[in-house]
Amino acid sequence: MSAADSGGREPNGRPAEVLAHAEAARGFMPVDEGQALFRRASVVAVDGPFLEVGSYCGRSTCFLGAAAEVRGRLLFAVDHHRGSEENQVGWEWHEPDLVDPVLERIDTLPAFRRTIHDAGLEDTVVAVVGDSPAVAAAWATPLALLFIDGGHGVEPAHRDYEGWVPHLAFGGTLLIHDVFEDPADGGRPPYEIWRRAVDSGAFAEVDAVGSLRVLCRTGPGN
Numbered sequence: 001m002s003a004a005d006s007g008g009r010e011p012n013g014r015p016a017e018v019l020a021h022a023e024a025a026r027g028f029m030p031v032d033e034g035q036a037l038f039r040r041a042s043v044v045a046v047d048g049p050f051l052e053v054g055s056y057c058g059r060s061t062c063f064l065g066a067a068a069e070v071r072g073r074l075l076f077a078v079d080h081h082r083g084s085e086e087n088q089v090g091w092e093w094h095e096p097d098l099v100d101p102v103l104e105r106i107d108t109l110p111a112f113r114r115t116i117h118d119a120g121l122e123d124t125v126v127a128v129v130g131d132s133p134a135v136a137a138a139w140a141t142p143l144a145l146l147f148i149d150g151g152h153g154v155e156p157a158h159r160d161y162e163g164w165v166p167h168l169a170f171g172g173t174l175l176i177h178d179v180f181e182d183p184a185d186g187g188r189p190p191y192e193i194w195r196r197a198v199d200s201g202a203f204a205e206v207d208a209v210g211s212l213r214v215l216c217r218t219g220p221g222n
């Protein structure tokens with residue numbers, strides 16, 4: 001993280017401690033992109049809680065949680081903890097030790113809880129265990145920050161976009177992970193929803209770090 005980006009100071013004290021837990025946590029968030037999550041979440045300009053879609057074992061949750069704690073915000077972490085398509089048996093991102101031996105289904109909730117506990121974030125992070133579109137449909141609180149990193153199939157990604165973006169406050173920050181402009185680098189749906197946001201006219205592009213895209217909601221969109 002550059003000194004300029006962090007307001008002239010490297011994080012120290014609690015944020016640095018939480019970021020160390022984030023870097024050690026299990027999951028799919030590269031460190032430079034996680035640090036960008038922390039930086040952007042640290043400077044949100046509007047009131048309201050933060051919400052993450054797709055927590056897995058809590059790695060990105062800790063990067064965002066470090067900032068939520070500093071800003072005095074709650075971070076809702078939405079995940080059914082049964083894994084995405086690509087986490088299931090036989091797929092590229094399957095981790096066998098995350099399978100509940102009785103149910104023979106993935107269960108990332110125990111690892112997630114341990115991560116959040118160890119990072120000291122239990123007062124900041126609220127786990128919402130359920131299907132993202134169902135939670136979005138019942139949601140009412142305007143969000144200061146929305147991070148989308150849930151299911152990466154066509155339907156899951158577009159449903160997350162359609163379900164959650166209306167809850168982002170004007171002036172709020174939208175972060176989308178796994179956006180690959182070159183199809184050779186990865187799947188298309190996160191790229192497609194990022195394009196939807198840009199093409200809607202309701203967002204200004206703020207930053208790009210690796211596959212992380214950062215946008216600011218400037219209007220009602222379409």
Ligand code: SAH
Pocket residue numbers: 026027028029053054055056057058059060061078079080081082083084085108130131132133149150151152156
């Ligand atoms: N942000 C994480 C990685 C997320 S992986 C990290 O930093 O490591 C994607 C997650 O999305 C998985 O844990 C999966 O269970 C969750 N997910 C996929 N589809 C979902 C849905 N419809 N509702 C809730 N969670 C979902």
Ligand code: MG
Pocket residue numbers: 028149177178
């Ligand atoms: Mg991701």
